[in-house]
Amino acid sequence: MKFTADNFDTEVLQAQGTVLVDFYAEWCGPCKMMAPLVERMAEKYAGQIKIGKLNVDEAMEISERYHVRNIPTFIFFQNGQPTATYVGGMSAADLEEKIKAYV
Numbered sequence: 001m002k003f004t005a006d007n008f009d010t011e012v013l014q015a016q017g018t019v020l021v022d023f024y025a026e027w028c029g030p031c032k033m034m035a036p037l038v039e040r041m042a043e044k045y046a047g048q049i050k051i052g053k054l055n056v057d058e059a060m061e062i063s064e065r066y067h068v069r070n071i072p073t074f075i076f077f078q079n080g081q082p083t084a085t086y087v088g089g090m091s092a093a094d095l096e097e098k099i100k101a102y103v
Contacts, residue, residue: 001042001052005059011052013080018102019050023066023073025057030089031072037092041099048103076102 003011003021012019022038024031035053042051056063056071066075066082076084076098086098 001050003052003054003059005062008054008059008062011050012077015050015077016079017049019052019077020099020102021075021077022051022053023056023063023068023075024053024071025055028071034072034089034095037095040092041095044096045099045103049099051099074098078102 001011012021020041022031022034024034038051038053045051054062056068066073066085068075070087072087072089074086074095075082084098090098
């Protein structure tokens with residue numbers, strides 16, 4: 001799922017349950033490396049956790065609101081509130097472990 005400035009409030013802040021937002025940029029090498037892992041996890045955990053990406057260049061005000069200074073940054077939201085933040089690339093096993101904590 002692609003989160004944008006237009007749908008962030010509805011899809012993330014007003015969502016019931018857990019949402020994982022991957023803050024990324026098209027020019028970011030580590031972000032590109034993480035993209036297939038994020039997509040795989042989104043498919044694997046569909047219906048259990050909402051997983052999507054937010055382009056920091058297209059939604060700077062949201063990135064600033066959540067103090068995203070480095071990318072990729074992964075923020076878990078539960079019922080609209082940020083609950084955990086992880087910065088930088090990680091292995092598929094590490095990403096899945098973090099997701100499983102919320103499933």
